[in-house]
Amino acid sequence: MMTARLVPDGDAMSNVVPLGDASEIAEGEMKAFAVEGAGRIAVYRVEGGWFATDDLCSHAVASLTEGWLEGHTVICPAHSGEFDVRSGKALCFPATRPIRTYPVWVEDGRLIADISAARTDPAASGAGRQSGEGHPNG
Amino acid sequence: MIGTIAIIGANVAGVTTAAELRRLGFEGRILLFDSEAAPLYERPPLSKALLIGEMDQACEAPLLTAAELADLRLDLEFATLVRGIAPGRVELSSGRQVDADVMVIATGGRARRSPAFEHRDGVHVLRTEADALALRAALSPGAEVVVMGAGVVGCEVASSAIRRGCATTLVDVAAAPMLRCLGAEAAHVMATVCQQAGADMRFGAGIAAVEGRSHVQGLLLEDGERLPCDVLVVGIGMAANDELARGAGAEVDDGILVDDACRTSLPGVFAVGDVARRRAPGGGPARRVETIMNAQVQARETAAALLGLAPPAPQPQWFWSDQFGLNIQAVGEVARSDRVGWARPFDGREGVLLHFSDDRLCGAVSFNRGREMARLRRLLARGDDQTPEALLGDPDLAGAA
Ligand SMILES: Cc1cc2nc3c(=O)[nH]c(=O)nc-3n(C[C@H](O)[C@H](O)[C@H](O)COP(=O)(O)OP(=O)(O)OC[C@H]3O[C@@H](n4cnc5c(N)ncnc54)[C@H](O)[C@@H]3O)c2cc1C
Ligand code: FES
Numbered sequence: 001m002m003t004a005r006l007v008p009d010g011d012a013m014s015n016v017v018p019l020g021d022a023s024e025i026a027e028g029e030m031k032a033f034a035v036e037g038a039g040r041i042a043v044y045r046v047e048g049g050w051f052a053t054d055d056l057c058s059h060a061v062a063s064l065t066e067g068w069l070e071g072h073t074v075i076c077p078a079h080s081g082e083f084d085v086r087s088g089k090a091l092c093f094p095a096t097r098p099i100r101t102y103p104v105w106v107e108d109g110r111l112i113a114d115i116s117a118a119r120t121d122p123a124a125s126g127a128g129r130q131s132g133e134g135h136p137n138g
Numbered sequence: 139m140i141g142t143i144a145i146i147g148a149n150v151a152g153v154t155t156a157a158e159l160r161r162l163g164f165e166g167r168i169l170l171f172d173s174e175a176a177p178l179y180e181r182p183p184l185s186k187a188l189l190i191g192e193m194d195q196a197c198e199a200p201l202l203t204a205a206e207l208a209d210l211r212l213d214l215e216f217a218t219l220v221r222g223i224a225p226g227r228v229e230l231s232s233g234r235q236v237d238a239d240v241m242v243i244a245t246g247g248r249a250r251r252s253p254a255f256e257h258r259d260g261v262h263v264l265r266t267e268a269d270a271l272a273l274r275a276a277l278s279p280g281a282e283v284v285v286m287g288a289g290v291v292g293c294e295v296a297s298s299a300i301r302r303g304c305a306t307t308l309v310d311v312a313a314a315p316m317l318r319c320l321g322a323e324a325a326h327v328m329a330t331v332c333q334q335a336g337a338d339m340r341f342g343a344g345i346a347a348v349e350g351r352s353h354v355q356g357l358l359l360e361d362g363e364r365l366p367c368d369v370l371v372v373g374i375g376m377a378a379n380d381e382l383a384r385g386a387g388a389e390v391d392d393g394i395l396v397d398d399a400c401r402t403s404l405p406g407v408f409a410v411g412d413v414a415r416r417r418a419p420g421g422g423p424a425r426r427v428e429t430i431m432n433a434q435v436q437a438r439e440t441a442a443a444l445l446g447l448a449p450p451a452p453q454p455q456w457f458w459s460d461q462f463g464l465n466i467q468a469v470g471e472v473a474r475s476d477r478v479g480w481a482r483p484f485d486g487r488e489g490v491l492l493h494f495s496d497d498r499l500c501g502a503v504s505f506n507r508g509r510e511m512a513r514l515r516r517l518l519a520r521g522d523d524q525t526p527e528a529l530l531g532d533p534d535l536a537g538a539a
Contacts (some may be wrong), residue, residue: 061458066509067509067512077508077511078465080512093201093202094199094430097203114305120280
């Protein structure tokens, strides 16, 4: 089922990190994980898919996982800026700048993210992967 | 068929109107006028990040990205003051006249000044980037700062001044800070917060006179007390920029009077945002609201009405303020309540206060609890009929520890 290969620690090219147990996040919910060197990463589980973005809102200083998740939209708790968790695109003022997204997947029940593959692309879509699909480089 | 729409004023009300028109499929010309040379910035950081020094220029908090602006295909006319409007025509201060089928007035307001204190150095107001930069330059450590008016902006200025090391006093004739928009219970919480942060406070006090010939040196309160003062910030609200509408013969009364679709009394002329004063449906007092959300909602209503589309669903009023390390949000009609209760008691950092009217939820205030506020906004938007007891005991509104 899982095709992804874990890159050993210390690999300079890739920074694939385990975040936690997939069971920690129920369908329609989100959670932030602290990752050394990358700050806090928010992971969302929506309609069976897993998505990951920076937890810090691009508008000011709030943590998105302290906000509200509605479908694929995360709503910031401070000023109600909205982002699409698939692309990181800012959907609603006062949020204007996109947030970074990360590839994230599940391997043997563990949530894994590729920090080195972060992207900030307002036009990007479908950055998240379906559960169990594995890592593209795997 | 509408060919050209002229929008006067390029802050959140005007820009959102333009974006909504495009989103709803309008393909004609949109002219966007503003007297400022670079008006596309957010006002909220002016009293916060910009005053503290976390930002250096207002353009660091843009209303939209350059790519989004390009996508909107607007004819931008910045650094251009609109001097008058007439049927089908906009008149610019240069004397040039521009044809437009429809006009949307989004001219907002200007800081209200106090004529008695004018013409002295050290007296400031806060509405524009230029105001904020001038005030920041005056807020040097140790300066004696008095903020006259403890409304939302006044309290934010006090918070920022304290952060910059100024000896700061808040003066207001009201009994507590932000009383009108937060209600008595939350306002008294805020009085404690301001005090603990180091603000000196004189509530229930008016300013009788300003001392100093060319530069302000002190203030005399109505009760005879004298306050030292190097910097006086006059934070007594805004005056609506409603002259264009008045000059054209529209009904105007502390704001341009509009109906539920933002139509003024002149055909083909709409008004949105801080400048608009909406007539109450049942004939009660008309109301002008100065919040980002109100400007956005009215912009959507205007765009839909212009294109003959169904209006967006109504939403309860909502605003935020960031001050003294707190993200404060208020929703609904807190002034209308006859009962309040804490769903999550304020502990100095966090809290959720519910307002009820006739035993139904009518508003709420949150302190650093945006998630519960998001929930409350949804409850109020769809109309909630739970009892106060049920809501006050709801663990989802109390929030996890
Ligand atoms: C310091 C400060 C902090 C704030 N903080 C918050 C907050 O935290 N949360 C919140 O919800 N709200 C906040 N507000 C309120 C919010 O900024 C306003 O509600 C909002 O800016 C209203 O937008 P508007 O487009 O209606 O008007 P405005 O922002 O006033 O914009 C009107 C524009 O019209 C232009 N204009 C005026 N007359 C003419 C003319 N004749 N010709 C051409 N151009 C013209 C002006 O130059 C201006 O750019 C704050 C306001 C201030 C001043
Ligand atoms: S901090 Fe997220 S919208 Fe402002």
